[in-house]
Amino acid sequence: MKGLAGVNTIVVIGLGMTGLSVVNHLMRLPQSLTIKVIDTRDNPPGQDQLPESVALCSGQWNTEWLLSADMIIASPGIALATPELVLAAEAGVEIIGDIELFAREVDKPVVAITGSNGKSTVTSLVGEMAKEAGIDVGVGGNIGFAALDMLAQQHQLYVLELSSFQLETTSSLELTAAVYLNLSEDHMDRYPGGLAQYSQAKMRIFDHAKLAVFNRDDLATKPTQFSGSMTSFGFDEQAYGIVLVDGKEWLAVNGEAVMAVADIALVGRHNVANCLAALALADAAGIPRDASCRAMQHYTGLAHRCQLAVNRHGVRWVNDSKATNLASTLAALNGLQLEGKLHLLMGGDSKGAEFSELKPVLADLNVQLYSFGRDRHLFDDVTSNVISVETMSEAMEQVSRTVQSGDMVLLSPACASWDQFANFMARGDAFVEQAIKLQDSVSGNS
Template identity: 70%
Template sequence: MNGLGGVKRVVVIGLGMTGLSVVHHLVRQSVAYDLDLEIKVIDTRATPPGQESLPSSVELCRGEWNMTWLLAADMIVASPGIALATPELQQAAKAGIEIVGDIELFARAVTKPVVAITGSNGKSTVTSLVGEMAKEANINVGVGGNIGFAALDMLANDHELYVLELSSFQLETTSSLKLKAATYLNLSEDHMDRYDGLADYSAAKMRIFDHAELVVYNRDDLATRPNLSADVAETSFGFDDQDYGLIVLDGQEYLAVDQHPLMPANDIALVGRHNVANSLAALALADAAGIDHESACRALRRYTGLVHRCQLVVQQHDVKWVNDSKATNVASTLAALKGLNLGGKLHLLVGGDGKGADFSELQPVLAELNVQLYCYGRDGALFAPLVESPICVETMAQAMTQAAKTAHAGDMIMLSPACASFDQFPNFMTRGDTFVALAQELQHQVAGANEC
């Protein structure tokens, strides 16, 4: 099943990991099905990442759009970061040229069961957690999409089950993905620089349910529940006792399915109330994928979470350094702050590329904390009105250095920026790695000063 029909000329927009995965997939399909495909790549960057890995048969246009190529294509495969509203893509669409993304190509080629996760926050955790549940059940699982491996690269490994994290950007260009189950975890403001308001953003995410056998929504956030036809099955997760929820037995809270207890909520290795909800969502998907409860609960007891997500990276002289670099929007930072139990002061680092977000929602939560706010980066100044006496600097490193000088025993220094990283770092992973390295260096300096 190649899913390419009579396509002869394909133009891939954007290189990097996703673009290369598309090119390699198309080459594999061309060989497997004896297709006469002409593959070309356009990347408006002068030095696109991954260009050295392109097959010699694939032409590359760098630093500009090539409209001659675009308008001669039978199919355009656009990277998620390229908005469909881009004028060049709009011109191609008006010319009747099909525009898809890598997930649509995956949908047309995959032959094994797939479950998928979207949402403003928590989707990486739930995706990874379902993957861990499958591994506990000895299922050969591929975990990727918007996290880890590109979806198309995983097809070469012939997994028994695929678990995909899908962003709104990916879903915009996906129309035929058939899923055993899909969940939309939550909705909060994000990517407002790309969408015409929250409803437009949510509509992109709702596309995950278009061909799902089972819809899993958040009953504590009903914006995640689609309007369903009568023949589509649905279930939900939340903090009451319905469907996938919570019950109390002998004064202890349990994860439960249809009011039947599975395990104590306190046995979950993940920290924070939001991760109880994430665990319930993962259980619903695991059931749909045929993963037994015993394996799923073993994973819940073992899995401690993702790097860059509320990750304790240094603890010295009773000062904790926490890397929450994956908090790229307001809701993620809110989730991190609401789960805190502090004995001292919170030194909170915020800022970066705000993506047009409104940060005022943080103000009531910050007011309840003993907090010193450090604002850095392009949109750091937008956080300053949220607290009294904010410290505003240019870089994350400057913020960390100041925090290290003033932190005392019992304090926490946390990077939870509520912003994307692109003003100072290529991605949130590099931002988090930089935070970890500098935290270790600063703590060594503090230790050395104390010994003098």
């Protein structure tokens, strides 16, 4: 089998959705393999779904298994700098991830998206563009479905969101087109080399791409060494950009107007850039332009991404739980216009980030900041109006006592959720659920 020649014993590191997708994929192959799984959690999710023939070591590492393996397939959450993996690598054991395994098996066109922010929106939008054109498309990777699970469906086109973690263990992914959306500080606890090391991991998306798409307004996304074709997106008239038609902005390709910006269903300036990036990928994948435009006219975005949860008594409760880093929150705040006060909920696991960039942005807003979670103290100095509480629920209770008609309650944490929630989705769902309960206690006229 392509990519696994000479491989007999494979050790999968980490269960959960990704680990199970790897095991299930390997079990589908005609090649006879010995498959073992290591998960350092005592009760790893998905262990009840493992086939009886797959051995599981839980609660600890098994160095003997690692050193005797022909290949190790590590989940993205496991850093390659982990001592046990370093030991195996030094012993000559090949270590890859699920995306590399996907790369060695896929035989249909693939486009991929990376960047610090906007990945999920662009990935989903390209998928909607393909569906609008009647193309059987698989959308996943770091969002939704595991890449290997999609491979079993034999789609005509694959659209992958790829994180820096996934790209670290990917070396042969051939892409019809790849886009690097933007770069901002994130996951600094994983990258001791700082922003440069983080960006270097993301740049791997271009290694075997036919077309590289970068952000003209963030030149850190432009590959410095690339032999294929390149294009870009941005807010001027070049390549995928913006032109004025009768005084109104239009999306354009090489100066040719394609669609009025006012007709885009997504909200926010950052989403105009996301549409341009998606259009570049769709064009490269052969998706008809009219289908792409129809998709942009009806695609309203994903849950937990500036999602209007409740709008009652003149108060809007907005769920932006997906904002797990500062840049995402800044994007949500950019150009925000309110007739009343902004009640901003921030906090959680900072992942080593700092938040001084918020000061000038918040200085221009009528804002009351509520900080919560493990790293809430990091927000003490970003504005003079800070209320610090332990939990998001406490913050929302306090908001409900003072919020008035015309106000917005915005959950845009700028932090990961792991200190108090399983993931950002659970945090967002909790926000929506409590907002619905609280809305009836808010008169909006106090």
